[in-house]
Amino acid sequence: MRYFIELSYFGKAYHGWQNQPNSISVQEVLEENLSKVLRKSAEIVGAGRTDAGVHAKQMFAHFDHNEVLDEALLKYKLNSMLPKDIAIADIFKVREDAHARFDAISRSYEYHIVQEKDAFEQDFAWLLRQKIDLKKMNEAASILKAYTNFKCFSRSRTDVKTYNCRIEQAEWKKEDNKLVFHITADRFLRNMVRAIVGTLIEIGQNKYPVSQMHKIIESEDRGEAGASVPAHGLYLTRIIYPENIRLK
The missing domain is CATH 3.30.70.660 (Pseudouridine synthase I, catalytic domain, C-terminal subdomain)
Structure with missing residues (x-):
């Protein structure tokens, strides 16, 4: 099953959205915390890249999970664990072929x-x-x-x-x-x-x-x-x- 995450972030502390070899990114922090909540490794795909220091009032990413999730509970747990400069606005189930990057209009x-x-x-x-x-x-x-x-x-x-x-x-x-x-x-x-x-x-x-x-x-x-x-x-x-x- 595929889920979308809607989030926002203040970009000052991050080297952009996308994972970097030697720098912290928003994607890395989100994946680490999502993996902890789901108790299994989770990979997320973002709607696009933002450069180092750029902010997002609205960003989307998708991830796959083989069990039905309580989206409201997952949102609550993630917001409790994430740093104050990243906030989850919504988590919802989407079509299996939905893609956060390629389906954006x-x-x-x-x-x-x-x-x-x-x-x-x-x-x-x-x-x-x-x-x-x-x-x-x-x-x-x-x-x-x-x-x-x-x-x-x-x-x-x-x-x-x-x-x-x-x-x-x-x-x-x-x-x-x-x-x-x-x-x-x-x-x-x-x-x-x-x-x-x-x-x-x-x-x-x-x-x-x-x-x-x-x-x-x-x-x-x-x-x-x-x-x-x-x-x-x-x-x-x-x-x-x-x-x-x-x-x-």
Whole structure:
């Protein structure tokens, strides 16, 4: 039987989601504690990767178990054992062929920026003091939706078969004391969102015209895009699956 886990985590203490040889990851901590509760080795498959220091307001993973589980009890036990920076929101049974990564229809991220020092946001948003033109940044962000090949925003050493992604939303919003970038796509490349934000920031600082975004994307060259922004301002916020994936 296959089960989905819905969770969230604060990424500061972890070297990303995926297991690493010499660094602690969210996946490692979750697998260790799930194995203790189930009293057998448990392997989990995540909906995707997040880099070191990146947070997740919503993440999904699946695991297999040959017995019917009390999902509410399992959730309670896991939350009791896990560190305070990882929280389980739900555990539910899914179709046998359901896959946390490959069945995801869309994923959404946010990037948070503050422009004045805030003692309570230092681990949750990037402090950027320079003035930026939000209107220009949104004009450049809208260009993203006209393209599908985003090799220019991908980490150079990666094993993906395609650089194609379908971006549905890309826009900046002023929310209270923050500037928040919202982006949704069917899939993302490694480091893609942070590279996009870095590029938009440079356009917002008038280093390049809005039209430069076309040239950057069409170059398919990571060296043409802006520098990646710091990880601690990035959040995986939502993952959408087909409605029939969950068993009643």
